[in-house]
Amino acid sequence: MCAIARRIIRAGPVLGFVLVLTCTSAFGSDDSYIAGYAAAVLEHEFSITDAVIQVDDGVLTVTTKSIGGADQGKVVSALKKIPGVRHVDVRLKSPEGPSPADVREEGVQESEEGVRTAIPGPQPKWLPRGLLFSPLHADPRWPHFSALYRNFTSGLNLSGVFAGNFGETFSIYRNKAIFGGEWDFGVQAGVFSIFDVSKSSIDLINADYLVGLISSYRNGRFSGFIRLHHQSSHLGDEFILNNPGVTRINLSFEELDAKLSYEVARWLRLYGGGGVLVHRYPAIGRGTSQWGLELTSPRTYLGGRLRPVAYADFQANERSNWTIARSIMAGFRFENARIGDRQIQLLAEYFAGPSPDGQFYTQKVEWIGVGIHFYF
Numbered sequence: 001m002c003a004i005a006r007r008i009i010r011a012g013p014v015l016g017f018v019l020v021l022t023c024t025s026a027f028g029s030d031d032s033y034i035a036g037y038a039a040a041v042l043e044h045e046f047s048i049t050d051a052v053i054q055v056d057d058g059v060l061t062v063t064t065k066s067i068g069g070a071d072q073g074k075v076v077s078a079l080k081k082i083p084g085v086r087h088v089d090v091r092l093k094s095p096e097g098p099s100p101a102d103v104r105e106e107g108v109q110e111s112e113e114g115v116r117t118a119i120p121g122p123q124p125k126w127l128p129r130g131l132l133f134s135p136l137h138a139d140p141r142w143p144h145f146s147a148l149y150r151n152f153t154s155g156l157n158l159s160g161v162f163a164g165n166f167g168e169t170f171s172i173y174r175n176k177a178i179f180g181g182e183w184d185f186g187v188q189a190g191v192f193s194i195f196d197v198s199k200s201s202i203d204l205i206n207a208d209y210l211v212g213l214i215s216s217y218r219n220g221r222f223s224g225f226i227r228l229h230h231q232s233s234h235l236g237d238e239f240i241l242n243n244p245g246v247t248r249i250n251l252s253f254e255e256l257d258a259k260l261s262y263e264v265a266r267w268l269r270l271y272g273g274g275g276v277l278v279h280r281y282p283a284i285g286r287g288t289s290q291w292g293l294e295l296t297s298p299r300t301y302l303g304g305r306l307r308p309v310a311y312a313d314f315q316a317n318e319r320s321n322w323t324i325a326r327s328i329m330a331g332f333r334f335e336n337a338r339i340g341d342r343q344i345q346l347l348a349e350y351f352a353g354p355s356p357d358g359q360f361y362t363q364k365v366e367w368i369g370v371g372i373h374f375y376f
Contacts, residue, residue: 030084031055037082038062045078046070047130049123049182058086065220066092070130072266073300073307073335074343092221092266128174132184132218133225133261135169135375136271137345138292138313138327140356141231143167143190143210148349148371150194155355155365160197161205163369167191168376169214181219188214188229194357196239204236206357221263224273230254233358251358253280257288269294277319284361285318296333306332309345317354319361325353343375 034055042048042062051064060079067075072090079088136142148163167190174184193207212229232252240246257275264270272291280286292313300307310330316322331347352366 060085061089063091124175132216133223138311138329145374150367150369152367162195162197165192183217185215188212203238205239206359208233208358224260226258228256253277287318290315309333320354327351345373
């Protein structure tokens, strides 16, 4: 192995990538080059900052406590594209042998097993990529981009409905935190709208607006957040004109809530939490609660292009007399690391319980639907 490659990995993944590339251009791909390249990919494409990388004759092993909000299939696909990589193994557990701290102190350890290096620990970052707390996919009010068709089987006297939603969570600042974890601070915003597609003019029925501040924490498989957000609800003009007997509700509230999540296994995530409305109009009940689970298949299909997923979200709030709202989604996630950080899912859905659409929170609804969801 060239001496330049050894020095680069000590210098860090970004510089390592540039200099190792120069080294290997002259001497051919080697394990040092792969290690530096992999370190750069993990840190800057997936925000994985605690990984230990080991390379042995083109076999790349990544050991980390957690891959956070990144998708393991995307991580593996991206690493497989590194020149010289023959196989990729991502291990979500503590590595045997030297600890990540030991490796960081020594930079690179060379042995019969190959090259071992580590990504530096969490560093202060403004506008970092990725999220510490993964989205709650079945939550009807988690901000993201989606387009869905819903068929109401009860409630609202509607048949075909188009639900167009957009929003996102943006991390502004991230740094290391207690117990070896990371924390960040950001903003969250979204718009959730439903349209009556049975009308020739495709009337807007209801639109909910959400904006808030969110602070998240992650340590390995454990993550959580605390959030203060505002939500307000508005009826569409066409809906009011076509339904003169409807009573408009000027629903508006600010909620302080917290959620905890734990990835029990690669295929199972559990979460739960609650909140309180610190201000609301009208004077509805203050308490909120939420829990759920997410299943992700360890296997992919169609040559690694599709991964089955299933999500279930449950909410019981005081404003609805603690009646449980059930949101179930299942379908496929498209696996393609070259989409960048985007995650696309095609999901069928079932919902039953108090309506999540603010103007109709007093009504019980039920629907089945299908839609496409985008997570950036």
